[in-house]
Amino acid sequence: MNDAASTPLSPIGRRSGRVRDGTVTLAHGSGGKAMRDLVDDVFVAAFDNPALAPLEDQARFALADLARDGDRLAFTTDSYVVDPLFFPGGDIGELAVNGTVNDLAVSGARPRFLSCAVILEEGFPVADLRRIAASMQRAAAAAGVAIVTGDTKVVPRGGADKLFLTTSGVGVIPAGVQIAATRARPGDRVLVNGCIGDHGVAILAARDDLALEVPVTSDTRPLNGLIDALREACPDVHCLRDATRGGLATVLNEFARAAGIGVHLDEAALPVRETVKGVSEILGLDPLYYANEGLLAAVVPPDRAEAALAAMRAHPAGRDAALIGEIDSAPAGRVILHTGFGGGRIVDMLVGEQLPRIC
Amino acid sequence: MNDAASTPLSPIGRRSGRVRDGTVTLAHGSGGKAMRDLVDDVFVAAFDNPALAPLEDQARFALADLARDGDRLAFTTDSYVVDPLFFPGGDIGELAVNGTVNDLAVSGARPRFLSCAVILEEGFPVADLRRIAASMQRAAAAAGVAIVTGDTKVVPRGGADKLFLTTSGVGVIPAGVQIAATRARPGDRVLVNGCIGDHGVAILAARDDLALEVPVTSDTRPLNGLIDALREACPDVHCLRDATRGGLATVLNEFARAAGIGVHLDEAALPVRETVKGVSEILGLDPLYYANEGLLAAVVPPDRAEAALAAMRAHPAGRDAALIGEIDSAPAGRVILHTGFGGGRIVDMLVGEQLPRIC
Numbered sequence: 261m262n263d264a265a266s267t268p269l270s271p272i273g274r275r276s277g278r279v280r281d282g283t284v285t286l287a288h289g290s291g292g293k294a295m296r297d298l299v300d301d302v303f304v305a306a307f308d309n310p311a312l313a314p315l316e317d318q319a320r321f322a323l324a325d326l327a328r329d330g331d332r333l334a335f336t337t338d339s340y341v342v343d344p345l346f347f348p349g350g351d352i353g354e355l356a357v358n359g360t361v362n363d364l365a366v367s368g369a370r371p372r373f374l375s376c377a378v379i380l381e382e383g384f385p386v387a388d389l390r391r392i393a394a395s396m397q398r399a400a401a402a403a404g405v406a407i408v409t410g411d412t413k414v415v416p417r418g419g420a421d422k423l424f425l426t427t428s429g430v431g432v433i434p435a436g437v438q439i440a441a442t443r444a445r446p447g448d449r450v451l452v453n454g455c456i457g458d459h460g461v462a463i464l465a466a467r468d469d470l471a472l473e474v475p476v477t478s479d480t481r482p483l484n485g486l487i488d489a490l491r492e493a494c495p496d497v498h499c500l501r502d503a504t505r506g507g508l509a510t511v512l513n514e515f516a517r518a519a520g521i522g523v524h525l526d527e528a529a530l531p532v533r534e535t536v537k538g539v540s541e542i543l544g545l546d547p548l549y550y551a552n553e554g555l556l557a558a559v560v561p562p563d564r565a566e567a568a569l570a571a572m573r574a575h576p577a578g579r580d581a582a583l584i585g586e587i588d589s590a591p592a593g594r595v596i597l598h599t600g601f602g603g604g605r606i607v608d609m610l611v612g613e614q615l616p617r618i619c
Numbered sequence: 620m621n622d623a624a625s626t627p628l629s630p631i632g633r634r635s636g637r638v639r640d641g642t643v644t645l646a647h648g649s650g651g652k653a654m655r656d657l658v659d660d661v662f663v664a665a666f667d668n669p670a671l672a673p674l675e676d677q678a679r680f681a682l683a684d685l686a687r688d689g690d691r692l693a694f695t696t697d698s699y700v701v702d703p704l705f706f707p708g709g710d711i712g713e714l715a716v717n718g719t720v721n722d723l724a725v726s727g728a729r730p731r732f733l734s735c736a737v738i739l740e741e742g743f744p745v746a747d748l749r750r751i752a753a754s755m756q757r758a759a760a761a762a763g764v765a766i767v768t769g770d771t772k773v774v775p776r777g778g779a780d781k782l783f784l785t786t787s788g789v790g791v792i793p794a795g796v797q798i799a800a801t802r803a804r805p806g807d808r809v810l811v812n813g814c815i816g817d818h819g820v821a822i823l824a825a826r827d828d829l830a831l832e833v834p835v836t837s838d839t840r841p842l843n844g845l846i847d848a849l850r851e852a853c854p855d856v857h858c859l860r861d862a863t864r865g866g867l868a869t870v871l872n873e874f875a876r877a878a879g880i881g882v883h884l885d886e887a888a889l890p891v892r893e894t895v896k897g898v899s900e901i902l903g904l905d906p907l908y909y910a911n912e913g914l915l916a917a918v919v920p921p922d923r924a925e926a927a928l929a930a931m932r933a934h935p936a937g938r939d940a941a942l943i944g945e946i947d948s949a950p951a952g953r954v955i956l957h958t959g960f961g962g963g964r965i966v967d968m969l970v971g972e973q974l975p976r977i978c
Contacts, residue, residue, distance in 0.1 A: 326692065
């Protein structure tokens with residue numbers, strides 16, 4: 261089997277051509293020559309950048325190039341265990357880069373450097389690994405970050421489910437930016453940048469071979485550009501969080517608890533695709549709990565809400581942005597969904613298992 | 620089963636007492652309430668520190684507190700998949716903290732902040748998780764670092780081998796420090812801080828129930844304090860690397876290749892315990908390829924070698940330190956082991972699978 265013939269690589273990549281095996285073996289995780297060849301041939305080739313090239317055990321950067329007086333550093337980590345690895349609209353590699361970029365960006369940070377730790381199951385196809393590395397590099401380039409350090413481990417067959425990725429990230433929060441869940445205030449407006457539940461339904465469909473009339477693709481995307489646009493229109497964003505596992509319901513509950521306020525949602529204003537609604541009705545699931553991979557919830561002061569919404573809608577990652585609710589002092593620590601008939605119900609955090617399991 | 624009764628916790632920990640389950644369930648990875656309870660009850664309780672407490676999706680620090688003009692940032696990541704999780708001399712949690720501390724420290728960085736991403740198999744005992752979290756916190760405190768951000772994922776039974784950890788780390792390299800594999804020069808001396816192969820043999824013994832007359836324990840330990848002492852005695856350390864997977868042989872080959880020099884080792888000078896020698900002879904394995912978790916190789920200028928050795932021996936992590944060899948211009952890119960009979964052999968990088976598999 262010749263991986264080289266069938267596997268696209270990042271255009272900046274160089275190939276040592278030393279990895280000819282069709283599948284990953286335990287030797288590829290040994291720390292020795294086989295591992296070095298795999299790392300050079302797959303990851304260094306795809307992620308090619310000056311910090312990674314020396315293959316020291318750590319990447320190094322001059323702080324003067326990175327930040328100025330008063331700036332803060334943001335640091336985050338996430339593991340990705342999604343099944344299947346490739347799904348409509350993305351793959352685990354893109355997810356891992358975008359997820360960590362977004363966890364940095366919602367603090368107001370400019371994401372800069374990512375690390376990538378890979379746990380591989382013996383027997384994993386090298387061609388799939390190349391495809392995932394190339395996808396990571398495309399996502400990193402799109403978000404303006406560099407993957408600067410990494411690690412590769414191989415576990416025996418049956419020891420792990422194909423491939424897990426852990427990305428960590430470092431970003432710089434410019435002086436003066438203060439975004440925190442505790443800052444939600446009565447009167448503030450709640451915005452989202454797009455439709456709810458796409459990622460969850462895309463994974464569900466890929467896993468269970470659901471034949472959807474209108475296919476739904478994952479919303480995986482970097483949010484840092486959108487957040488820059490949002491902050492330009494509304495410099496004092498109070499809260500920002502991306503609604504991944506646990507869904508939008510969980511993020512809004514986190515705001516409610518952290519700030520001791522009530523979040524009031526207008527059900528009719530929630531952007532949900534018809535297909536997602538349909539799947540949810542058939543399966544008895546609530547889109548508010550589906551995971552998303554490119555959805556953020558923003559809490560902004562009322563006088564900047566319209567400008568913030570317009571700025572989001574003008575950005576490719578915010579075309580379906582909507583104003584979905586408002587903050588009130590009561591009920592403290594609760595999220596209320598107001599339905600079309602004047603009624604309302606408490607939307608709790610996700611309790612129990614998330615369906616579908618997606619990250 | 621009552622975990623609370625049997626599980627020691629870090630003395631600084633607070634316990635919410637909300638996690639009563641005996642084992643981890645998929646709900647604990649859901650992103651919702653169950654996960655929050657687990658994270659609060661196990662990790663936040665153990666790692667308790669101001670950066671972690673807000674449970675935002677990222678930790679944030681003022682750069683002014685972290686570094687000064689001319690300093691550089693070091694950033695590293697490693698996954699830990701060791702089996703068994705608990706072994707003579709340590710456990711996976713201690714290993715994960717020390718390993719990332721050491722990957723930072725060998726750049727000359729002062730390790731500061733760690734992240735911790737956990738992938739759990741459904742059914743994992745919560746008591747073991749608490750034990751590992753407590754062990755991570757003890758190791759972090761010993762190394763002077765804080766675990767400031769994290770992530771928890773749960774995969775279905777059979778989807779992962781019990782528990783994997785990925786730790787990433789950020790440290791600060793003081794202005795002027797230039798440690799790199801490329802800096803080895805003819806005449807330089809090669810030092811190690813301790814005995815070779817202890818970790819590999821400890822894992823082997825734990826896994827295969829080897830009955831050793833003199834038990835061998837893992838050498839897992841933080842090296843940052845030792846490196847501070849070494850750099851005080853020898854400010855211009857040329858190369859430093861910790862010899863983990865691939866063993867000392869692989870690290871020395873990395874020096875040889877990066878600098879285009881020859882590394883000449885004196886077999887008689889290599890510190891190897893009698894038990895490790897014995898096990899190796901019986902099994903036909905070479906201690907130079909065993910993994911270590913607290914062993915560093917240092918290349919220093921000849922005029923500071925004795926001072927460097929004395930400084931290492933005066934530190935608890937360097938009591939068995941030894942001068943094991945010398946750098947020459949030839950053979951470029953090679954490591955030669957000189958045996959007691961005037962002979963010598965090429966020591967290559969590890970090729971193929973590492974035995975025993977240990978990280």
